[in-house]
Amino acid sequence: MLSPTPVVPVILAGGSGTRLWPVSRDSLPKQFQALIGDHTLYQDTLKRVSDRTLFAPPIVLTHEDFRFFARRQASEIGIDATVALEPVRRDSGPALLAAAMIAQRVAGESCLVLALAADHIVLDDQLFVDACRTAAIAASDGKIVTFGITPTEPSTAYGYIRPGKETGQPGSRVVDAFVEKPDKNTAAHYLTEGYLWNSGNFLFPAGLLIEEAERFEPEIVAAVRASVELAVEDLGFIRLDAKAFASSPAKSIDYAVMERTSRAAVVEGRFRWSDIGSWDALRDISEGDASGNVTFGPVTLLDSHNTFVHTDGPLVAAVGLDDVSVVATDDAVLVMPAHRSQDVKALVAKLKADGHNAASEHLRAHRPWGTYQTVCRGERFHVKKIVVEPGGRLSLQKHYHRAEHWIVVKGTAEVTLDGKVFEVRENESTYLPLGGVHRLANPGKIPLELIEVQTGSYLGEDDIVRLEDVYNRS
Known part of the structure; x- marks a missing residue:
């Protein structure tokens, strides 16, 4: 079965990205910053779905505080996006359902939706588009498709997918199970068994996702539907009704639908991908020098090995570092053993508890x-x-x-x-x-x-x- 085109991209751009502090903060999170290259992660995501032979103009779902960012950064790269405002954070379940309902209004009841996080990195755009075409065929056949990434190492930072039998459509398989982030030994076993990393990105018929959510989480669907029906236009933005949306339970789309539906399928993505969930993740997808050092910005290292340094302003000079990460901004410096990058979120929580303005706000x-x-x-x-x-x-x-x-x-x-x-x-x-x-x-x-x-x-x-x-x- 051939997929109808175009597919409506939905970009979720409301996260805070605290694990990349001090560069990413509540006032300006990582998706709106240029961590790699000249464009922000959000702009790179928009460019990735700009082929109008496959993709319709995008819908962006973001927080009130970032609405002008979202529209301005899209305009800077020549993309006209519909921007909808999420009044309060209710996790990815209500957000994706709201986006699916808006997509139906824009592109018709039978449209397909491609849901993408705005803060992920994909280094092989053509392989990504190829995977989307394959996923669109499976979605047109009544599947909610997730993208599973071919693992490059036994990572403990990602959840995994166990693929099952073929769906009957080329390149897609039934999801046998979603599994949580494993320990190192379990992750190594998953690789030998052909498991895939769970990217958290999806392609699905809008109506099917809503239908499945109504089976499992009718309270969420009722609240989201009311928020969309009561939405108003404000300066060109779609403003979801705050009271209705806030009445929805907060739940991820994985827990609300994907781990419970029998319609889940997976398409293997062979593109290089990262959710940039930590400074280690950015280091892992970047090329280092002969000593294994990865640097961004004005950095001078002497007798240092396997060290990561990112600065967006002040010169960083270091001597004799080994397996250390340093991140510097104009008003804050983070120093840690490289393997402790997952603890940055807890550090930011402590900074907030201690009343440090730099925990949330940039200069x-x-x-x-x-x-x-x-x-x-x-x-x-x-x-x-x-x-x-x-x-x-x-x-x-x-x-x-x-x-x-x-x-x-x-x-x-x-x-x-x-x-x-x-x-x-x-x-x-x-x-x-x-x-x-x-x-x-x-x-x-x-x-x-x-x-x-x-x-x-x-x-x-x-x-x-x-x-x-x-x-x-x-």
Whole structure:
């Protein structure tokens, strides 16, 4: 049976990626960063499904905080994506069901859906597309297909799939069992028995996944269906109904459907793949030097072996390291034995419990209009560099506890202050008194850069009263 085309790609882009701290944090997780190459992991995922002879335009499901990232990064590579907003995290089960229902509205009740995580790496795009074509044939024959990856080692970081007999469609087999992450000896046994890594990516008829979920988890389906039916459009985004979606139990698609259905099939993916679930995983898919060292960014090593160093800013220089991982950003440094990379998630939890802002936030904060970055902070003052993209407009706002000075270093600022609108050009400045109702905008064609100096008794970001906002932030 030939598969109907195109297939609707659904990109799940709402994860936090704490195991890759300090580069990946809640405020900017790994899928929206360029860990390998010039594009972000999310952009690479979108490019992978850009062949319009097989794939329809994608649907992206992400969190409210990342909606402008998702649309902007898709636009940067020439892809027009439908972006739906997940109001709260409820794991992959409700997310995939919501995406399947949206896909039916966009592409028809009988459409096929390809569900992909936005933060995985695939190094052989053509082999990936070939696997999708094979999976689409099996899905058209009434299967929920998962992609099993040919193991390269007895890894304990992944779950496994035990393939069974052939489905009757070329290249696909029945799933005999899904098994949890094993210990080293069990993983070695799995390799000899022909088990595959479970990639957590799927291709399925939208209606079939919903039908199977209704059999096993009717409460989830009812909540998700209500959230989709009550969804509204907001600035071009599909905003799922928050109350309905939040009423759904949180459950992964594996537990909700895949481990219980008799319709599961597996297609073997021979492409190189990683879910980048730890710094070790990034190291494993990267090429090292003659001493086994893998480095990213400005790094100088002396007499070091089997060492991984990733820096996105400061120079890292090291002597005599062996089997060590070092990750550096402008405001945090992680050092650990390489084999302890799975413990980073627990470390981040401790940092959060201890109240460290760097556990969740980057120095550079991203907003719909551009970015701001802390330059210096002290008692009663905070200095930031602010960049406003062309056409960007901050909210009309006021503060109860701080005044601000703006010094323009590049471009032209349009400033609104207590009803008066005026321009501030390069090397000029303006003062915004405490309580003044103000707005900053960039009317020009180049990014506006300025230095903001805040002074006052309280300088937290929650001392913002938004009176008007073009981005519909509350």
